[in-house]
Amino acid sequence: MKKEVRRVNFHWRSFLFFVGIFILFWLVFQVFFAYEDCRSRECFNNNLRGCDRAKFVSGDDMIFEYVIKGEDDDSCEVVVELLQGELNNADSKKLEGKKMVCMLPFGVIMNPESDIGICHGRLKEGLQDLVIKKLHSYLIQNLGKLNLEIAGLSKN
Numbered sequence: 001m002k003k004e005v006r007r008v009n010f011h012w013r014s015f016l017f018f019v020g021i022f023i024l025f026w027l028v029f030q031v032f033f034a035y036e037d038c039r040s041r042e043c044f045n046n047n048l049r050g051c052d053r054a055k056f057v058s059g060d061d062m063i064f065e066y067v068i069k070g071e072d073d074d075s076c077e078v079v080v081e082l083l084q085g086e087l088n089n090a091d092s093k094k095l096e097g098k099k100m101v102c103m104l105p106f107g108v109i110m111n112p113e114s115d116i117g118i119c120h121g122r123l124k125e126g127l128q129d130l131v132i133k134k135l136h137s138y139l140i141q142n143l144g145k146l147n148l149e150i151a152g153l154s155k156n
Contacts, residue, residue, distance in 0.1 A: 063082070065081045080102060081098070082095050
């Protein structure tokens with residue numbers, strides 16, 4: 001019995017066609033969907049000035065991730081996500097993973113969370129609640145001192 005040997009034909013044209021399609025898709029992705037990964041505030045600010053797509057992680061007590069999505073009318077859309085809240089504040093820890101969308105004026109360089117009036121989302125609501133709780137706590141702790149100062153009876 002004679003064994004049949006099958007020869008596999010390798011088609012260079014097909015191979016080059018698929019490699020070309022892959023490269024085309026990669027280029028389209030890089031141009032329209034990829035974000036520059038900024039490692040410094042300067043890089044992020046340069047991208048924010050032109051409203052160019054970029055990602056940046058920053059923060060001291062609270063760590064935020066900023067993603068510049070691009071232009072929307074006369075504004076620059078920036079998504080802010082809280083990655084890590086303050087370690088000694090349980091309320092801020094509850095906000096981890098929450099996001100807000102901020103519409104910054106085009107060409108303006110600022111921290112989006114510094115003016116949350118231009119933002120909307122669950123993170124904005126949570127940050128406002130934190131501020132209200134801190135203000136309430138401050139008023140309760142200092143109510144007696146404030147009453148004395150209002151009455152003009154301060155110890156100074």
